[in-house]
Amino acid sequence: MKQGNKYGTHRVIEPKGVLPQPASKIDNDMNIYDNEILIDVLALNIDSASFTQIADEQGHDETKIGNRIMEIVAEKGKQQNPVTGSGGMLIGIVKEIGPELEGKTDLKVGDKIATLVSLSLTPLKIEKIKKIHMDIDRVEIEGQAILFESGIYAVLPEDMTENLALAALDVAGAPAQAKKLPKAGDKVLVLGAGGKSGVMCCYEAMKAVGPNGKVIGFVNLEFDKEMLEKTGFCTDVIVGDAMNAIEVLDKVKEVTNGEEVDLSINCVNVENTEMASILPVRDGGTVYFFSMATSFTKAALGAEGVGKDVLMIIGNGYTKNHAKITLDALRESQTLRDIFEERYL
Numbered sequence: 516m517k518q519g520n521k522y523g524t525h526r527v528i529e530p531k532g533v534l535p536q537p538a539s540k541i542d543n544d545m546n547i548y549d550n551e552i553l554i555d556v557l558a559l560n561i562d563s564a565s566f567t568q569i570a571d572e573q574g575h576d577e578t579k580i581g582n583r584i585m586e587i588v589a590e591k592g593k594q595q596n597p598v599t600g601s602g603g604m605l606i607g608i609v610k611e612i613g614p615e616l617e618g619k620t621d622l623k624v625g626d627k628i629a630t631l632v633s634l635s636l637t638p639l640k641i642e643k644i645k646k647i648h649m650d651i652d653r654v655e656i657e658g659q660a661i662l663f664e665s666g667i668y669a670v671l672p673e674d675m676t677e678n679l680a681l682a683a684l685d686v687a688g689a690p691a692q693a694k695k696l697p698k699a700g701d702k703v704l705v706l707g708a709g710g711k712s713g714v715m716c717c718y719e720a721m722k723a724v725g726p727n728g729k730v731i732g733f734v735n736l737e738f739d740k741e742m743l744e745k746t747g748f749c750t751d752v753i754v755g756d757a758m759n760a761i762e763v764l765d766k767v768k769e770v771t772n773g774e775e776v777d778l779s780i781n782c783v784n785v786e787n788t789e790m791a792s793i794l795p796v797r798d799g800g801t802v803y804f805f806s807m808a809t810s811f812t813k814a815a816l817g818a819e820g821v822g823k824d825v826l827m828i829i830g831n832g833y834t835k836n837h838a839k840i841t842l843d844a845l846r847e848s849q850t851l852r853d854i855f856e857e858r859y860l
Contacts, residue, residue, distance in 0.1 A: 541593055543592035547611055552662040563711070565601045567784050604634060604685055605634060630666060631666075653681075679845065693717075703779070704778070705731065707757065717730055717749050759791065778796070807830065
């Protein structure tokens with residue numbers, strides 16, 4: 516075996532000199548280097564923005580969606596949507612651990628894990644697509660993947676089903692940030708509050724802001740509004756179009772007595788919601804873009820164009836202890852767990 520780079524640059528085919536995530540093509544030969552881990556993949560959880568784009572492009576035809584995913588992986592050596600740039604994550608069983616990692620990892624062959632690094636940088640080979648779950652963006656496959664030495668993961672817990680754990684870990688970065696960013700008494704807006712990441716953010720934000728704060732859930736369906744109102748995870752729930760920034764601003768001000776919010780969290784899986792996230796936030800406030808449909812250019816130039824002095828955070832899917840925070844939320848709240856089991860399994 517050969518020694519590979521900790522961050523996987525030895526797998527980059529083109530362009531040379533970049534990391535695996537921005538690379539246009541990486542080596543998906545499944546003969547591992549001595550500091551890599553080989554995984555037998557069971558399922559891919561495709562990033563919501565990515566799956567939505569592929570499904571729309573392919574007319575929501577499952578066969579065509581599967582073929583498109585196979586094409587992307589064959590071309591790039593990884594599952595990275597060429598339009599959104601995003602990937603997702605996977606669940607699988609550890610098949611082989613490089614000798615350089617022996618004693619440096621708590622993993623052992625046979626462990627079932629969820630990788631917590633994006634499929635957009637993970638060497639992947641798909642032999643067969645077995646089933647596509649359209650409603651939860653999940654693709655069951657026969658295939659293998661590589662985890663680099665720097666790659667993070669979670670061994671699947673024993674106190675919940677693997678599908679439940681995977682559904683939550685897929686969005687682990689969002690609730691961890693929703694726990695960390697708000698202060699007691701803050702007003703928080705969550706766009707896309709009815710989705711997986713959104714509902715978890717509402718739950719964590721509500722705990723963080725306390726009885727004197729506000730959590731405003733923004734959804735585009737009455738169905739989601741009814742669900743959220745029953746949970747108690749929001750002080751207010753609004754139905755509207757997140758692509759209409761002025762509508763969002765006006766509706767938010769209706770429930771805040773005309774005030775702007777301290778923090779907005781974007782969990783929407785469609786494009787052109789940057790300004791809806793920025794406009795309702797006060798000067799000095801924070802905007803957290805968890806959505807992978809976010810355009811940095813639109814956000815930066817849009818904020819400048821309306822004279823908003825706000826801190827904008829790119830939706831880093833990793834923050835310290837994010838897997839534990841996310842799984843603990845399911846353990847703490849039976850309501851949250853029931854929602855995930857009903858909607859995402």
